[in-house]
Amino acid sequence: MFRPLKTYQLVVDVVVAAAFGLVALLVELQLGRGADFVTLVVSSVLVTVAMAAALAVRRLSPGIALGLAWLGAIIQMGFARPPGVADLAIFAVLYTTAAYGSARVFWAGFASSFAGALVITVYLVFGPYFGASGLTWSSIPIALAVLVAAGFALLLSWTVGALVRTGVRARENRDAQQRAEAEASAEQERVRIARDMHDVVAHSLAVVIAQADGARYASAADPAAATAALGTISTTARAALADVRLLLTQLRHSQGDGPQPTLGDLEELYAQVRAAGVELRVDVDPAPVGEPPAAVQLAAYRILQEALTNALRHGGGGPVEVRLAWHPSHVELEVHNPVPPGASPSDAHGHGLIGMRERAQLAGGRLDAGAQGDRFVVRAQLPIGVPA
Template structure:
């Protein structure tokens, strides 16, 4: 029923309505005297009241046209009915009807929108019938001789009232189009931001989880082996230092992209896999890597990054959740149109129970495979846990 308006809009509408009333009241008072065939006199209370009533109704309708289009439409109809009930001709006050019809189309609800359209058509018909079949100033009433003129008046009134409503409808469409465009741009910006957050989180998980798994494995191994061979502790500390420095560099790169929105920096490739293999072996895990066939040339950077991150996360899971001392098998097959990889590790005894809820690692690996246009499956196969992925080379992502 009421729309939310700003203070300056209320002030503007009220000022326009007040100025309209100041102009319309004297004009309505003069028309009242002329319509009743009585000599105009300023002291005639009846003429002043009649003119003030009609001017007030239309002025108030003009004041609330944006605040409450349905109330404004009702007041405009009330003013028109009072005007016709007093047998008065159209006057300056009727100009407010155009503003009200505009407001119903531009700001009204769906019901008010169509009520304004119906009011324009019905109003044109009522005006025509009133002028030709109403009071004595109609000019002889509606006859076959005046019928063409009545039809012309009907068309002209419908055009004038309908034009006001149509302009409001066009404004309404323009406003809704702008709001839709703004909402779409906001949604697109939120989607891009969400994708960026997911990418940063995925990269952060891959880097931190793998590095911490290696550091923990080295620290645990060195703690038990240092008593028998102090050199083992020194070697483990060197591995921990190297792994931590590498992880710190990767984290700084990711944080720099997040803070400054810079482009992607140097990304790991399949050539960096040897470092990952070395870290896993240094953690005391027997690792066998089989690459057959080898890459035919230089694979696309996106494929190399996906393979690197998937293997990194799969080996991290083998370190954290695999059976202690169990051998890990990595197989890579670089075919002409795709690369197939698998990571198999013995499952720990606790994994014989029902599988836990998938964590971020499996989700991240699956997302990386899908972003590269491939697929990934992970699950238990007998006493082993296997990760298999297929990524197209040059295929659509």
């Protein structure tokens, strides 16, 4: 029933209504000259107070304002008063019913425009103040003109309010759509950075852990192995730190993607895995012709990185096989790694496989992963030349 308004809005409405009421009361007292003084004063005060009150609460409660306006009109007709300045408040009330009222108040204002035009016409034609001669053939055109003029004036106020209401709703919908698009864009960016962070950190930590464990057992027999392992750990950690800093810079400053890994970085990835003690076999047949799209290179690199990380973490110690086939229309990649007997083949419900599938889908391809006998197989197919 009541709309939330700011304090200054309420103050402005009350001040405007008070000023309007004061001016309207003076004019109403002048229009009623010749009548009984007490009746003149009482009727003028009642009509002015009702219309001024309707004007004061028109934005706070359009429904109550409409009711007060009807009350003022009924009092005016009850005292057989002529139309006056106080009636101007009706137009402001009809405007606010259409602009700010609820659905019921909205349509109540619309109906009041027609009903008010009819009441004004009947009152002027048959009322005690104007209709001394009643309805005659000569007064019919006047009655029709009054009906059209009153209906046009009342509906015009209501229509302007309805247009304002439509504009406000359109602006709110546009703002809501922009907020939703901004939130969706931010969420996509967070997911992308989280995916990159997972790929970088998970792979680097897996290599570091493997090197540290290997150095701990090998240092007793070969002290040089510990030194080599520490060198690999240092190199891997520095590379991971640089990648993490790049991702954090993107997150903090919302800058561009920055340099992303390409097929030329695969040899470094293979070297890190081999340095961790994994027997890695790589077969590329056929080789890529020309320069594949950057999105395909990035997806292939990240999928291979995550698949090799899983092989390093969950593998059974046997050889890991990587196969790449660069066809003119698509690239096929496979990663096979042994699984220890009785062990869980991979983090099937973790973020690794989810991230690989997202990578493939973003590049327009697909990815399947699962156990096949004593081996865990990751297969992906990415289109070349198709927009992601």
